[in-house]
Amino acid sequence: MPQPANPEPAPDFDSMLSRKFGPEVANYFSGSPLNRVGFLRHDHTFLSQALRHPSTQFLLCKDLQPLLHATQPGRLGFVKHAVVEPVMGEDPYASTEADIMAVWNSTTYTPQMIFLGIDEKAAEGLRYKNKKNTYSGAPYFAVDVTPRASVKAACEKLIEGLEAKGLGFATGRVMDIEAHDAAIYAEARQLLDWNARNPFCAQCGQPTLSVNGGFKRTCPPKDLARAGSGTAGTLSTTAAAPVDETERPPCATRKGVSNVSFPRTDPTVIMAVANHAGDKLLLGRQKRWPPHWYSTLAGFAEPAESIEEAVRREVYEEAGVYVGRVVIHSTQPWPYPANLMIGAVGQATPEGERIDLGNDPELDDAKWFDFGEVREALRVGTSGLGEEAGPEYKEGGLRLPPSTAIAHQLMVSVVNGFVSAQPKM
Structure with a gap:
């Protein structure tokens, strides 16, 4: 089987470093065409607009394996929002992160989604302006459509529809797709896998919530799943004092700068x-x-x-x-x-x-x-x-x-x- 070419390295300008050490070497799984704009991952206004923009591309993964293009060997198969919406449900970025945590229920399953970045070279893309700068490009997301929990039927229906159109998911290690697609998939796979492996807080053992576009996990102070369970996070010695059963036990990760869990490399x-x-x-x-x-x-x-x-x-x-x-x-x-x-x-x-x-x-x-x-x-x-x-x-x-x-x-x-x-x- 012919091997795909490695990505092009950074431009080799005439510089002290290039003259002394030669051109940079770029390896497979690097060379992503996306600007990750990591500083926008916390901006739910941006993410909400990106989610539904006509230029937005979604990479679907089942059991961490990516969807492949139906007619172009060596390319990933991307879909639009309308295809994946039945699995994703309501806009997960319609509320702020603080509002989401206030009503979070750890027993409610939501398919994992990762914001991968924007393709600034796209002919038609989202144009978003924050307080200081304007960013333009086609947004990219990865979504886990593995059939499970409450979305099992919806995911199975989605997959059946894709297969009817000749699309399918890769098998084995994905080492034979075009280099830029491989870099996009590498980011998606690693973040989807990390989120799946870290559903609980390492300090207190309670369920964690994926935030920041899928690049962090936090241990919320409340969980609606605790309501009516009789396991109040804070017990009072005064019988008349109200008890908020949704409060969780104290956790060291909610203090200072160490209030989140970051992806492992x-x-x-x-x-x-x-x-x-x-x-x-x-x-x-x-x-x-x-x-x-x-x-x-x-x-x-x-x-x-x-x-x-x-x-x-x-x-x-x-x-x-x-x-x-x-x-x-x-x-x-x-x-x-x-x-x-x-x-x-x-x-x-x-x-x-x-x-x-x-x-x-x-x-x-x-x-x-x-x-x-x-x-x-x-x-x-x-x-x-x-x-x-x-x-x-x-x-x-x-x-x-x-x-x-x-x-x-x-x-x-x-x-x-x-x-x-x-x-x-």
């Missing part, structure tokens, strides 16, 4: 490690991978650890190799479920190149590969997991990840001169 290091001579690359493989398939090493950064330290620790733990100098190459948002892949290039110390897999059993094998062998594999032996390599690939040769993987970009960089400064490809 897990920093992960992934590194191409060259030997000290600068002519071999360290690659490893997991047992579950296809035969002859190798990639760069990777692992989670730990608390109180710099990225450089994380690179050195992970390489030592997994392969027993000692790394000296480390430089950051590029990064990649990875929405499975919430990683930021921080790509780095490292170089082994002169006496630290011996491979030892005895520290951590994660790898099935690790080897030093000549740059030439890696370059040839990058030319003929790349594909997605479970897919066939190119027609020039010879059985038994090295297999590597596709161009949409940051590991691929790291390997290309190293074997083409990032380390040796002598381009060979």
Whole structure:
């Protein structure tokens, strides 16, 4: 299957940075065409107008899988407000956030919705002016239409209607759609998944409410679901004193600046490690991978650890190799479920190149590969997991990840001169 192209990097103006470090590298799942205008997420007047504007696009997700275009392979399928309105119900932004919390009932199910941003290049878009500036663009939202709870029937009817028109939802990891669509989906998936994983307050255990366009969750002081339950949040010693049963127990998250829960992103290091001579690359493989398939090493950064330290620790733990100098190459948002892949290039110390897999059993094998062998594999032996390599690939040769993987970009960089400064490809 042909791999989609990676997004275009930022414009490479003649600058000190571009002259010294070369052009920026943009990886798959980055390069979103949307301006997130995060400072407007709390503005319910803006969100309400954006919700119903004729230019607004809705990305529907079922079980976190996106709707695909019916006739354009590699593109997402977006719908208009009229299509998704039966599932969404009334305008969720018709009231202010404070008013919504005052009448919030945790037992009432509402499909999760995320405000993704605006496409400022759209020919026809919403024009919104706040106190200081005017913002123009086509708004984008993501909506979870997984059939469940009170909207189960409405979601099933919606999905049946889409399927009757030839539309369907993706299966498996979505790595074969156009780059800009992939970036939009990555934002949608990560926020939908985070909201689904965090329905309760980590401090008091009470249900939380999604706010700020889906980018925060708060622990409201009241919940109408408590009315009549006999579980008053505040008990009085005076029998005549009224008791508001909707009040919830005190929670530390309602005080100071820590009054909300923010989306989680897990920093992960992934590194191409060259030997000290600068002519071999360290690659490893997991047992579950296809035969002859190798990639760069990777692992989670730990608390109180710099990225450089994380690179050195992970390489030592997994392969027993000692790394000296480390430089950051590029990064990649990875929405499975919430990683930021921080790509780095490292170089082994002169006496630290011996491979030892005895520290951590994660790898099935690790080897030093000549740059030439890696370059040839990058030319003929790349594909997605479970897919066939190119027609020039010879059985038994090295297999590597596709161009949409940051590991691929790291390997290309190293074997083409990032380390040796002598381009060979």
